Amino acid sequence: MSRIQLEGLTRHFGSVTAVNDIWIDADDGEFLVLLGPSGCGKSTLLRMMAGLLPPTGGRVLLDGRDVTHTPPQGRDLAMVFQSYALYPHLSVARNIGFPLRARGRSRAQIKARVEEVASVLDLSGLLDRKPRQLSGGQRQRVALGRALVRDPGAFLMDEPLSNLDSKLRSTTRAEISALHRRLGATFVYVTHDQVEAMTMATRIVLMNEGAVEQVGTPEQVYDEPASVFVAGFLGSPAMNLVEAGVYAADGRLRVRSEGIDLPLGIDADVPARPVVLGIRPEHLVVAGEGDAGVRGVVSTVENLGSEEVAHVRVGSEGRMSLRGPRPLGLRAGDPVRLTAPPGRLHLFDPDSGRRLAWQAAPVTAPA
Ligand SMILES: Nc1ncnc2c1ncn2[C@@H]1O[C@H](COP(=O)(O)OP(=O)(O)OP(=O)(O)O)[C@@H](O)[C@H]1O
Ligand SMILES: [Mg+2]
Structure with a gap:
């Protein structure tokens, strides 16, 4: 379980300000979606939460603990990226179990936990296959499984569905939402797809040029957009x-x-x-x-x-x-x-x- 607080988080790359003074307080169990156009700073913000990128300024707190300078392993978070880097030579079972092996769990413990996660993700029949023998959607679920197997307090996901066709996107979207309800963990999910944001989020953080334009429930950002930018970004056709x-x-x-x-x-x-x-x-x-x-x-x-x-x-x-x-x-x-x-x-x-x-x-x- 994790509450995630960002306090004035900022990141420069040379003269580029990728993320500018962002304040967010994500409650335990929230499904927070970071939404905005390409280049607005979503991935940079997520990578700072994960500990993969040091901020130029500001703090990251997990359950009230300052982790700004804590490496990723010390943060009790799991990340799922757009390009789900599976180990091609390992079976599905070994891919999913990898984080547990790295933590020195016993064979029996790993087997039991992998089977549990595989059943949640409907992968039980595929455990002996190699990644190349899977469809894109199945690979995506293996990547999710590898994140799930540790039972982390929070999941950080960066456009995890962007490699899937539209039918698989919508079923996997529903699966991730169901997973969130079942686990009760905190999810921070990056997308530039407004349908994903509207359907999955408990709150949307709408970003533009490294800054937050509005934070609110899907209803709030759609019904009472705080700016012309938000008004024009959400809705089809646009406002x-x-x-x-x-x-x-x-x-x-x-x-x-x-x-x-x-x-x-x-x-x-x-x-x-x-x-x-x-x-x-x-x-x-x-x-x-x-x-x-x-x-x-x-x-x-x-x-x-x-x-x-x-x-x-x-x-x-x-x-x-x-x-x-x-x-x-x-x-x-x-x-x-x-x-x-x-x-x-x-x-x-x-x-x-x-x-x-x-x-x-x-x-x-x-x-
Ligand atoms: N390592 C880097 N060096 C220099 N500039 C960078 C670096 N990483 C990101 N940027 C810049 O920071 C800004 C924000 O990038 P970021 O990847 O966070 O955007 P994004 O919202 O995730 O976009 P997308 O939807 O295209 O993934 C962009 O202007 C990008 O060019
Ligand atoms: Mg990105």
């Missing part, structure tokens, strides 16, 4: 983001841009100010007569099977997408009026990119 302005009309707040004029559902009388307006494609709906909302012309409609996505030209340069059950009843070339409920509109500060908490304290508050 519609438009430069706009908030203004008061007859004591009621509205948000406006070319082709857009939507009520915010708040009574306030404040000076106009610029914002970035965000609307998720699934929150735009075709409006009735009279609803001003969003006016545009449908440019294309894509069929996703159970749903459709319509791309709409708004104003002279704007584009918005709208997602809903098929058929949407829209055709390319159709003029269309759209609207979205006030509670589904996101506002961000155009300079800092941070979310404006306009529902709690209207946009009068200085950004």
Whole structure:
């Protein structure tokens, strides 16, 4: 069991700041997902947790113990990498048992434990094979087994599914989630795949350029993105983001841009100010007569099977997408009026990119 605390963790490579002053407190038993684009510092952060890379600054605590300068063997962690380096000349059983042999356990102990782990991972029938006689997904499970066999307090995994095809990815994803529930151990899992993050995480750490943009449950980061970056990173198609302005009309707040004029559902009388307006494609709906909302012309409609996505030209340069059950009843070339409920509109500060908490304290508050 392990609580993992990172205190101001920082890593430079020459003039590159790969990880910049990161503070994270992962509770015992959490499934923490580090999510972000390529090069944002996920692997660097994980390797510092594991003890494979010394930090330039900051501390790593495991169950309250400072392990910043403790080598990997002294940390009670198991790592699983994207490239699962199995020993090619050893059988599956010996690959899984390797960490126990290295620790000098008896043959009988090792055999019993390997069989237990193999049964959890559905590898019991494959114990005598060599890695080259296995599929990619089976090899991945052997690599997981080698991590599991020691019963560590925490698992650190760096894109462990990225070599698998999409079907195997989704079954192995479910297996890892089930494993987490069964073991109750702490998992820190690196991915740039938002579906993996949304489905597996108890909390997501969304990273950008070496820093944390937001830490929250999958619901929190999706429903209340803390920044334009988070808003644009999660969701498919991405959230519609438009430069706009908030203004008061007859004591009621509205948000406006070319082709857009939507009520915010708040009574306030404040000076106009610029914002970035965000609307998720699934929150735009075709409006009735009279609803001003969003006016545009449908440019294309894509069929996703159970749903459709319509791309709409708004104003002279704007584009918005709208997602809903098929058929949407829209055709390319159709003029269309759209609207979205006030509670589904996101506002961000155009300079800092941070979310404006306009529902709690209207946009009068200085950004
Ligand atoms: N050993 C190194 N020497 C110099 N720069 C490095 C080194 N390792 C990483 N970097 C740089 O640090 C930054 C973060 O790299 P990191 O591997 O942590 O990213 P990542 O989020 O894991 O990306 P990916 O999703 O592509 O694996 C990148 O700009 C990378 O080029
Ligand atoms: Mg990486």
